[in-house]
Amino acid sequence: MALGALLVMGLGTAQADTLPDTAERVQQSVVGIATFKPTRSPRADYMGTGFVVGDGRLVVTNFHVIPESLDTERRERLVVISGHGRDTEIHHAEVVAQSVDHDLALLRISAPSLPALRLGSSDAVRIGEELAFTGYPIGMILGLYPATHRASVAARTPMVIPARSSSELDERRIRALRNNPPMVFQLDATAYPGNSGSPVYRKDSGAVVGVVNQVFVQGGREAAVSQPSGISYAIPSDRIRPLLDEYHANGN
Amino acid sequence: MALGALLVMGLGTAQADTLPDTAERVQQSVVGIATFKPTRSPRADYMGTGFVVGDGRLVVTNFHVIPESLDTERRERLVVISGHGRDTEIHHAEVVAQSVDHDLALLRISAPSLPALRLGSSDAVRIGEELAFTGYPIGMILGLYPATHRASVAARTPMVIPARSSSELDERRIRALRNNPPMVFQLDATAYPGNSGSPVYRKDSGAVVGVVNQVFVQGGREAAVSQPSGISYAIPSDRIRPLLDEYHANGN
Amino acid sequence: MALGALLVMGLGTAQADTLPDTAERVQQSVVGIATFKPTRSPRADYMGTGFVVGDGRLVVTNFHVIPESLDTERRERLVVISGHGRDTEIHHAEVVAQSVDHDLALLRISAPSLPALRLGSSDAVRIGEELAFTGYPIGMILGLYPATHRASVAARTPMVIPARSSSELDERRIRALRNNPPMVFQLDATAYPGNSGSPVYRKDSGAVVGVVNQVFVQGGREAAVSQPSGISYAIPSDRIRPLLDEYHANGN
Numbered sequence: 001m002a003l004g005a006l007l008v009m010g011l012g013t014a015q016a017d018t019l020p021d022t023a024e025r026v027q028q029s030v031v032g033i034a035t036f037k038p039t040r041s042p043r044a045d046y047m048g049t050g051f052v053v054g055d056g057r058l059v060v061t062n063f064h065v066i067p068e069s070l071d072t073e074r075r076e077r078l079v080v081i082s083g084h085g086r087d088t089e090i091h092h093a094e095v096v097a098q099s100v101d102h103d104l105a106l107l108r109i110s111a112p113s114l115p116a117l118r119l120g121s122s123d124a125v126r127i128g129e130e131l132a133f134t135g136y137p138i139g140m141i142l143g144l145y146p147a148t149h150r151a152s153v154a155a156r157t158p159m160v161i162p163a164r165s166s167s168e169l170d171e172r173r174i175r176a177l178r179n180n181p182p183m184v185f186q187l188d189a190t191a192y193p194g195n196s197g198s199p200v201y202r203k204d205s206g207a208v209v210g211v212v213n214q215v216f217v218q219g220g221r222e223a224a225v226s227q228p229s230g231i232s233y234a235i236p237s238d239r240i241r242p243l244l245d246e247y248h249a250n251g252n
Numbered sequence: 253m254a255l256g257a258l259l260v261m262g263l264g265t266a267q268a269d270t271l272p273d274t275a276e277r278v279q280q281s282v283v284g285i286a287t288f289k290p291t292r293s294p295r296a297d298y299m300g301t302g303f304v305v306g307d308g309r310l311v312v313t314n315f316h317v318i319p320e321s322l323d324t325e326r327r328e329r330l331v332v333i334s335g336h337g338r339d340t341e342i343h344h345a346e347v348v349a350q351s352v353d354h355d356l357a358l359l360r361i362s363a364p365s366l367p368a369l370r371l372g373s374s375d376a377v378r379i380g381e382e383l384a385f386t387g388y389p390i391g392m393i394l395g396l397y398p399a400t401h402r403a404s405v406a407a408r409t410p411m412v413i414p415a416r417s418s419s420e421l422d423e424r425r426i427r428a429l430r431n432n433p434p435m436v437f438q439l440d441a442t443a444y445p446g447n448s449g450s451p452v453y454r455k456d457s458g459a460v461v462g463v464v465n466q467v468f469v470q471g472g473r474e475a476a477v478s479q480p481s482g483i484s485y486a487i488p489s490d491r492i493r494p495l496l497d498e499y500h501a502n503g504n
Numbered sequence: 505m506a507l508g509a510l511l512v513m514g515l516g517t518a519q520a521d522t523l524p525d526t527a528e529r530v531q532q533s534v535v536g537i538a539t540f541k542p543t544r545s546p547r548a549d550y551m552g553t554g555f556v557v558g559d560g561r562l563v564v565t566n567f568h569v570i571p572e573s574l575d576t577e578r579r580e581r582l583v584v585i586s587g588h589g590r591d592t593e594i595h596h597a598e599v600v601a602q603s604v605d606h607d608l609a610l611l612r613i614s615a616p617s618l619p620a621l622r623l624g625s626s627d628a629v630r631i632g633e634e635l636a637f638t639g640y641p642i643g644m645i646l647g648l649y650p651a652t653h654r655a656s657v658a659a660r661t662p663m664v665i666p667a668r669s670s671s672e673l674d675e676r677r678i679r680a681l682r683n684n685p686p687m688v689f690q691l692d693a694t695a696y697p698g699n700s701g702s703p704v705y706r707k708d709s710g711a712v713v714g715v716v717n718q719v720f721v722q723g724g725r726e727a728a729v730s731q732p733s734g735i736s737y738a739i740p741s742d743r744i745r746p747l748l749d750e751y752h753a754n755g756n
Binding site: 269271272274275276279384389390395397398399400401402442444 | 658
Binding site: 126127128129130152153154155156157158186188190230231 | 642
């Protein structure tokens with residue numbers, strides 16, 4: 001009897017491709033990162049993708065997605081856009097922690113809270129595993145339509161420092177990073193400009209194990225996902241925890 | 253006993269990748285769409301892909317694949333090419349129904365009838381599902397060699413009207429389509445020029461759920477699959493039924 | 505009892521994706537092909553990928569990967585580079601057999617022997633099957649990090665003769681090949697310059713069924729994998745056996 005039940009469960013798992021169910025859930029937690037300026041048309045200028053973590057009011061994205069400065073005189077603000085299709089909602093956001101070295105930023109949005117994704121262990125990811133990522137590869141011209149892609153882990157390789165980060169780092173830090181670069185995932189997948197900040201997750205559990213941040217282009221790698229190619233990179237999700245710790249250490 | 257049989261069946265399904273068997277069957281129904289001109293060299297000018305449905309003498313392809321006009325004075329004709337390798341057969345074809353809005357055309361070929369594909373429900377397709385498509389991505393330079401690709405469904409997005417269709421539509425119709433565009437499948441797959449009109453089908457049953465018609469290129473989408481990229485689009489197969497109904501309503 | 509055991513085995517196979525385990529093993533047998541020149545900086549000039557077969561001292565790669573000539577006066581040599589990351593080893597290598605027609609070369613390296621891959625039957629490969637390949641798509645700028653990609657078999661198509669090979673063949677041989685070209689695998693995968701010579705293998709057993717050698721580029725195919733695209737080609741592994749036979753026939 002117990003064996004029978006186990007087998008039926010096992011078969012269910014084996015036969016069903018779990019990605020459609022997982023993608024449906026994950027989509028609820030994927031947001032657009034944009035700047036909002038009341039005097040501009042269109043008012044929202046889309047920068048990349050992000051995803052909700054923790055208490056539902058924290059959003060992870062890439063450091064290079066965040067604009068260097070805002071036109072505060074004309075009330076330009078950093079915003080997070082949630083929702084689907086033409087039914088979207090705009091949330092004011094502020095950067096509460098960041099890691100220039102690992103191209104990550106943690107934002108806090110105004111209430112209400114959104115459904116959060118769970119962080120998995122990026123250490124446990126193996127070469128050849130098939131993962132998935134969800135984001136806004138080609139912006140939001142006709143509305144917010146998240147796209148879900150499969151991505152096989154091709155390799156663990158040393159990270160190349162994004163240009164946007166280089167300008168924030170002093171000579172010594174750059175040298176240190178070049179001598180001992182953080183390792184990133186090389187993905188067998190085509191990512192597009194808007195995919196920067198997309199969560200890379202397990203197809204069965206939806207646990208986040210990485211954050212899409214770069215794409216390979218002939219002659220080098222690009223910080224932003226500026227030119228599509230068959231090779232993309234992702235920051236391991238274990239690099240997100242220090243940002244959450246920093247945020248909580250600040251009495252939040 | 254019954255349980256044992258069920259389990260063995262289940263295991264068979266789970267272990268075997270069903271695409272090789274399905275692709276072998278589907279290939280028999282995939283054809284090339286071309287114009288044929290006795291005075292030209294080569295005489296066949298290849299326009300895209302199509303697939304056989306219904307009674308075996310009906311072929312579905314994209315509206316934009318069909319040439320706007322034929323050089324009838326020099327006996328240029330629309331043809332469908334079936335077969336494999338260098339062993340091919342040419343069938344005269346005529347357009348019997350079309351939908352400019354949904355970039356679809358239904359052709360009728362002269363006898364004999366070819367093996368037909370079954371139309372599935374495109375409504376039941378889920379984001380993240382892995383499908384397949386078969387067609388002639390890079391033409392038929394060395395013979396007719398259909399290529400089968402896997403394609404994960406990345407999103408359902410609003411369709412952009414192909415240029416070829418725009419010229420056929422009046423202002424009011426274009427405005428209506430812009431305000432309420434038909435939804436199409438965004439596929440995580442690289443399609444090439446010749447793939448326009450390729451059937452997108454389920455890996456297990458071979459039931460057709462879409463028709464490849466567009467590819468994303470930087471700066472916009474192109475009606476023809478003119479430049480390869482990692483993002484392709486497909487018309488949901490439910491849009492084919494009205495064309496079949498129209499054809500049958502005409503006393504066929 | 506026996507039935508229970510069978511079912512549990514079956515379930516294990518079905519649930520687990522075998523590629524991570526297989527890729528870990530295969531990586532040990534994948535090497536870089538380079539020329540080494542003591543007076544040059546960097547001293548190693550990377551040409552492509554290769555893989556170890558037979559007694560552990562034989563390496564298969566593409567014919568077009570091997571340089572036409574070496575600057576022997578300045579002690580330039582053909583080498584094979586094994587290892588991982590910055591922990592690599594250089595082995596002197598010499599060509600012991602080659603097939604210009606099939607774009608294959610067999611090298612022999614100096615001791616010690618490396619772990620060898622098993623050759624599978626390329627005849628048994630089916631259209632639509634998902635295979636994998638491992639190599640060095642974008643060279644070794646930051647060290648030797650093999651990348652593993654999934655590749656679905658899209659088609660069997662006639663091979664186009666690489667330019668490098670054309671220059672080695674006389675008119676009659678080229679005509680013969682054009683009339684009866686060898687069949688190759690068309691893969692649904694993005695390969696990069698460094699992938700030439702990468703082993704294409706089964707995800708479960710790691711048995712080699714092909715060797716990546718070409719990529720499709722708009723307007724033709726290129727011998728070297730010079731521009732990435734979504735279509736790559738591989739030589740069936742059955743073409744490797746004649747080279748091994750030739751080597752052994754020479755008293756080795």
